Amino acid sequence: MPAAVPLSIGNATTRRDFLSTTSRAATATSLVALAGTMPAVHAAGSDEIRFALIGCGGRGGGAAADALSVPGANLRLVAMADLFLESINSRRRGLGEQFKERVDVPDERCFVGINAYKAAIDCLRPGDIAICATPVGFRAAHFAYAVEKGVHTFLEKPVSIDGPSTRRIIELAAKAEAKNLKVGVGLMCRHSEARRELYHRLQSGEAGELIAFHGYREHGPVQPMDLYPGPPEGMRDLYWQAKRFHSFLWASGGVFSDFYVHHVDEVCWMKNAWPVKAEATGGRHFRGRLDDQNFDSYGVEYTFADGTKFFYSGRTMKDCEQKFGVFGQGSKGAFTISGSGHAPAKSTIYKNQQMAKDNILWTAEQPENNPYRLEWEHLMAAIHSDAKYNEAVRGAEASLVTAMGRIAAHTGRTVTFEEIMNCPDDLTAGVADLTDDSPAPLQRGADGLYPVPMPGRYKFEFRG
């Protein structure tokens, strides 16, 4: 891959940047407690903030519920957009039962189709909020429209999947900032109090010098393996690819970007840096009858500028051992960043390299507050108090270094931060201009199959 254009951002976000992000959000939390006593400065002079949900799937519904659960936030869901009416109806029903009149989405404000997001955002006033919870392939297009319309945004993770989409998000983040818009990103682990405490303990040297990190996400396949190739009768290919987004690199960055971004981000946060390069292997042992651009196993070695390593293993296979978590080793002792799931983190520091229950130096107090709730409390506190709040650049950088590992595995080559940031291969080129009648971004080859990555064969992942 050529490294033609100069870097638009430094590859080592400074410790000060990480720290300032952490403390800024921490300040915002405390403002939530004061919400009742603060003068409300909300959208268009009203004390109610409206929001639209774009992408009404599992996480979209979860994010809307988390938003509506923020104490004192005075939010109302007023518009919903999705490709499928059934998804809208099922979330509208569930949220309506839970939050009653704070869900005010009559049929006229339910929008279906590839450009439904515009109609939903058009229902908002400047200073309201758009939740962008579709697959990431649409993220930059939806973010661009929200920023144009002057609304705050919550962008689900990941926010980008390659160099071009990352550069788009970073440019949009600057535009949002210039308009004083707040941007939350669904990397909720950053909002976890347990991990924040671990971060501060690691910075103060409790585990010594941080030497190595390792992480795992190993579980069964994301889709059943016996799906027939291609969309079911009557569903256009574009919708099929958007619906089965984990299988298509343009839509999701694959399982690698979609799943592993949390773990990659957690490690980079603790390390206070982005890795400078990635080397990786991977392959597909079982393809079944499923169209899918993913490998079913990935092994990555990320290297930081000071030589520190981060080894990551991803696997989606049936009947194999399951493992989930990110861990590290310092010169004084090992530590767990998150142990068995995203929440609770159960962050822990050990007295030496033995990660045993009887060898604990510190462990996060239980029960932990839910980070999915906390990320919304922090965003709403920033909106209420008009504090600077923009997680988009950091989210884009985390998404980019995740893609760096994926692309290293898919190409069979070492990929540097500089290369990935400047890489011209644009998986979501043209997505902003799609209509319901457009051909799908990924076309089948002459053999009738979708192209898949073959390390060593292509310049980019599955083409070029």
Ligand SMILES: NC(=O)c1ccc[n+]([C@@H]2O[C@H](COP(=O)([O-])OP(=O)(O)OC[C@H]3O[C@@H](n4cnc5c(N)ncnc54)[C@H](O)[C@@H]3O)[C@@H](O)[C@H]2O)c1
């Ligand atoms: N933060 C987290 O831990 C977390 C957890 C799960 C999912 N996510 C993220 O949330 C996003 C959605 O994942 P999900 O699990 O909710 O998937 P999902 O399939 O349950 O929901 C996605 C929804 O988006 C809709 N959609 C697709 N393209 C659209 C478009 N152009 N316009 C409008 N709607 C569109 C789909 O029809 C579907 O209803 C992904 O980016 C995923 O990575 C984050």
